[in-house]
Amino acid sequence: MKGQTMVKVAVFVGSLRENSWNKKVANDLVSHLPEGYEAEFIEIGNVPFYNEDWDSEGNIPAEAAHLRTQAKEADALIFVTPEYNRSVPGMLKNALDVISRPPSAQLLKGKPAFIATASTGQYGAFGANHILRQTLMFMDVPVVAQPEVYLAKVDTLYIDGVLNQGTQDFLGKAIERFVKHVELHTK
Template sequence: MTKKIGFIVGSLRKDSFNKIVAKKFAELLPEGFEAEFIEIGDLPLYNEDLDAEGNVPAAWTRFRNEMKKVDGVFFFTPEYNRSVPAALKNALDVGSRPYGESIWGGKPGLVVSVSPGAIAGFGANHHLRQSLVFLDVPTLQQPEAYIGGIANLIDENGNIDQGTVDFFKVIIEKYVTFFNNLAAFEA
């Protein structure tokens, strides 16, 4: 049975480096795993007053339903002010509510931070990991996926440097092992 992996991209920019990297990760998934890109740019900011029957925004319902159908999740995040973009944090909040109905629990996660800067989104990567601990998303620890200097790793046609792609393959291989080990543990 094919395992669906939700791909959540924290950058909403049309030509974002995170989207380019996410698309490459999707191409590299092995047989038996399939990427499902989940839109977060249309989610209204979380407000508990709206989370009542008859008031729930359609985008929240769509997002929650799509996330319930995935078996794992890859997060791709830029770093904004040493943290994650507001859209990504909002998606975490929308998915964790209403209380007791979180869509996150138990889904094996991967955090990839992508940045033109040298520190490769370290702050965003770790802030996201802090939230994922509380949300009960077991997250791959090694190898850490900090992709810095991304502008120098992509050519004018959007192709990513082969050495970097090889690193992506290692990350995916480790994630698949992690995913399968968790599944075996829970069986």
């Protein structure tokens, strides 16, 4: 992979809640990453709302600059998010806006990505998954097409804090596909 021995995977979780189901799913997902892959959870809750003046005036806030550095250094991306009002949570969209500006930087262009969405509702955050997919496509980020991961009624998939075996197996196969996707796009 571009002469590297370690693939750095930036993990974005679209929920700030301490005991978020999506954080649990993200942890379960990355537990399936093979040797040679390193997951880094990216903090997005402290990033100020994007302001174009940062780039024109050269005074970008430290949190935004750090986020851009983390995005630039990542080899691949994993997004795990709930759905708010049939869309992507605001702080996740803001993080993508901060990373994607100025347009000439193209910090995520060509970096392989994987999306998983989860909710306690019956649709598994289907809307957020597709809106995020559309946003990433515009940013020229190749996203794993199959399997699509929508975890509906995620609260019923955990028993005593442990994800059921069937869902674990599904996530493991999804990560296998992500690894193939990464290999395809980082040669």
